[in-house]
Amino acid sequence: xxxxxxxxxxxxxxxxxxxxxxxxxxxxxxxxxxxxxxxxxxxxxxxxxxxxxxxxxxxxxxxxxxxxxxxxxxxxxxxxxxxxxxxxxxxxxxxxxxxxxxxxxxxxxxxxxxxxxxxxxxxxxxxxxxxxxxxxxxxxxxxxxxxxxxxxxxxxxxxxxxxxxxxxxxxxxxxxxxxxxxxxxxxxxxxxxxxxxxxxxxxxxxxxxxxxxxxxxxxxxxxxxxxxxxxxxxxxxxxxxxxxxxxxxxxxxxxxxxxxxxxxxxxxxxxxxxxxxxxxxxxxxxxxxxxxxxxxxxxxxxxxxxxxxxxxxxxxxxxxxxxxxxxxxxxxxxxxxxxxxxxxxxxxxxxxxxxxxxxxxxxxxxxxxxxxxxxxxxxxxxxxxxxxxxxxxxxxxxxxxxxxxxxx
Amino acid sequence: xxxxxxxxxxxxxxxxxxxxxxxxxxxxxxxxxxxxxxxxxxxxxxxxxxxxxxxxxxxxxxxxxxxxxxxxxxxxxxxxxxxxxxxxxxxxxxxxxxxxxxxxxxxxxxxxxxxxxxxxxxxxxxxxxxxxxxxxxxxxxxxxxxxxxxxxxxxxxxxx
Ligand SMILES: Cc1ncc(COP(=O)(O)O)c(C=O)c1O
Numbered sequence: 252x253x254x255x256x257x258x259x260x261x262x263x264x265x266x267x268x269x270x271x272x273x274x275x276x277x278x279x280x281x282x283x284x285x286x287x288x289x290x291x292x293x294x295x296x297x298x299x300x301x302x303x304x305x306x307x308x309x310x311x312x313x314x315x316x317x318x319x320x321x322x323x324x325x326x327x328x329x330x331x332x333x334x335x336x337x338x339x340x341x342x343x344x345x346x347x348x349x350x351x352x353x354x355x356x357x358x359x360x361x362x363x364x365x366x367x368x369x370x371x372x373x374x375x376x377x378x379x380x381x382x383x384x385x386x387x388x389x390x391x392x393x394x395x396x397x398x399x400x401x402x403x404x405x406x407x408x409x410x411x412x413x414x415x416x417x418x419x420x421x422x423x424x425x426x427x428x429x430x431x432x433x434x435x436x437x438x439x440x441x442x443x444x445x446x447x448x449x450x451x452x453x454x455x456x457x458x459x460x461x462x463x464x465x466x467x468x469x470x471x472x473x474x475x476x477x478x479x480x481x482x483x484x485x486x487x488x489x490x491x492x493x494x495x496x497x498x499x500x501x502x503x504x505x506x507x508x509x510x511x512x513x514x515x516x517x518x519x520x521x522x523x524x525x526x527x528x529x530x531x532x533x534x535x536x537x538x539x540x541x542x543x544x545x546x547x548x549x550x551x552x553x554x555x556x557x558x559x560x561x562x563x564x565x566x567x568x569x570x571x572x573x574x575x576x577x578x579x580x581x582x583x584x585x586x587x588x589x590x591x592x593x594x595x596x597x598x599x600x601x602x603x604x605x606x607x608x609x610x611x612x613x614x615x616x617x618x619x620x621x622x623x624x625x626x627x628x629x630x631x632x633x634x635x636x637x638x639x640x641x642x643x644x645x646x647x648x649x650x651x652x653x654x655x656x657x658x659x
Numbered sequence: 660x661x662x663x664x665x666x667x668x669x670x671x672x673x674x675x676x677x678x679x680x681x682x683x684x685x686x687x688x689x690x691x692x693x694x695x696x697x698x699x700x701x702x703x704x705x706x707x708x709x710x711x712x713x714x715x716x717x718x719x720x721x722x723x724x725x726x727x728x729x730x731x732x733x734x735x736x737x738x739x740x741x742x743x744x745x746x747x748x749x750x751x752x753x754x755x756x757x758x759x760x761x762x763x764x765x766x767x768x769x770x771x772x773x774x775x776x777x778x779x780x781x782x783x784x785x786x787x788x789x790x791x792x793x794x795x796x797x798x799x800x801x802x803x804x805x806x807x808x809x810x811x812x813x814x815x816x817x818x819x
Binding site for chain 2 (some may be wrong): 299596597598599602603606613615619622628629656657659
């Protein structure tokens with residue numbers, strides 16, 4: 252029995268049944284489920300403290316503002332940010348990566364400048380740079396992957412040579428690969444490049460220390476880490492954030508507005524135009540409390556052990572009929588398994604699994620360039636979190652054989 | 660609602676033995692359709708004569724059982740039909756696949772949609788696809804080939 256057994260009961264959705272059969276949720280890389288504590292914190296915010304923030308001159312508004320800023324402080328502590336004002340909220344990591352492309356990118360990248368990405372990026376860390384490339388004529392370079400699904404760093408010096416930016420994922424949402432963030436940050440800095448890390452899959456599953464990562468910006472998304480949808484966070488170095496132009500213009504982000512123009516306010520509000528999602532911030536703060544109470548080390552340990560169990564069980568049961576992409580060593584990956592089975596299309600696999608209420612994702616996982624490298628159109632992906640256990644893996648391994656009817 | 664509603668025998672048959680699989684050279688047109696959700700891809704090759712009759716159609720690409728079976732059934736259904744007939748059949752098929760129109764109707768308009776289908780075109784094998792509506796995530800799979808066909812017709816030089 253895992254030391255994390257029992258936590259499943261904190262997640263009300265996981266008690267749902269369809270056709271009197273339990274739900275088996277294996278899609279946490281897509282979005283995580285929420286503990287009661289997060290749901291309660293958000294309800295309590297609306298029941299007790301709701302008002303607009305940073306504008307009211309009354310006690311209730313002060314409380315709402317404290318709720319927002321308290322959540323920011325919790326997130327900052329959770330990722331070991333040196334300063335709370337270095338944490339910026341937006342609606343998700345996609346918006347934050349676009350913010351970086353549109354502000355830091357436009358201020359710093361011009362014709363012919365090179366941006367280095369990896370072949371295992373999510374579209375959220377590709378398309379904003381494509382958009383800038385189309386507008387500015389910047390060059391995109393790609394760090395390739397090895398057959399084992401690791402970053403292939405043999406040509407890294409050449410790729411970083413003269414580059415202005417390295418932007419990469421800390422953990423692949425398709426392969427589960429954990430990338431060497433600190434090492435890459437150091438190499439990029441030595442080459443004079445700025446570093447952005449997409450930590451959307453890292454922060455929920457591994458202890459995260461932005462100072463140890465050594466990057467300049469680290470972005471992640473709240474709904475994958477037990478928080479609500481509608482909020483993401485960006486950590487960035489003060490001097491870079493201060494030098495960047497604002498992103499969206501409007502209320503909250505201004506110091507002064509005249510008919511002639513405007514001046515921006517200080518960090519972090521400079522990048523938070525308009526009324527923020529205070530409810531979602533409160534929920535994210537509660538999620539961080541929950542994760543801290545369980546302990547990120549314990550969560551990682553649980554997931555490494557369950558990942559090992561899953562890889563053993565699936566290969567023992569299905570042998571050569573199943574191909575699991577990504578690193579073979581559980582210690583170098585997260586609990587994300589993209590697999591192919593007997594050549595059956597992932598949609599059909601997901602459909603037969605859903606018949607037993609097993610939730611997985613079928614498709615390209617917003618990583619089409621990676622799919623091309625893997626030589627697949629689509630894969631089936633199962634992904635784990637602290638509330639999963641061995642019985643979920645057993646159900647997946649058992650039910651997979653039902654897809655045999657589609658084997659050609 | 661069980662899987663047998665979705666994976667009817669005739670659908671599995673078209674999936675296992677797709678009709679009109681292949682390519683056509685010039686002067687046939689080639690149109691690609693993508694399902695951005697899952698990356699499925701259907702390619703429709705179309706030959707249309709001066710009389711506006713679909714003289715040949717071939718299907719390429721790769722996808723799940725529903726998208727491949729639907730495209731296969733479509734190819735068998737449209738061969739030899741005029742563009743007008745194909746367009747009507749397509750809209751009949753798409754209305755069969757549309758949950759929203761039925762829900763919005765809410766006053767008996769559902770049976771209206773059905774009667775158009777039945778009156779104008781005996782759907783034949785295509786009737787088997789009706790079960791897909793109960794699995795809304797698969798509707799896009801079923802309509803991918805048809806949308807690609809419509810686009811191919813629009814772009815065809817024989818159609819102006
Ligand atoms: C690595 C990675 N980056 C970015 C995203 C996008 O997250 P969101 O849709 O919350 O912006 C995801 C998840 O979908 C992801 O896994």
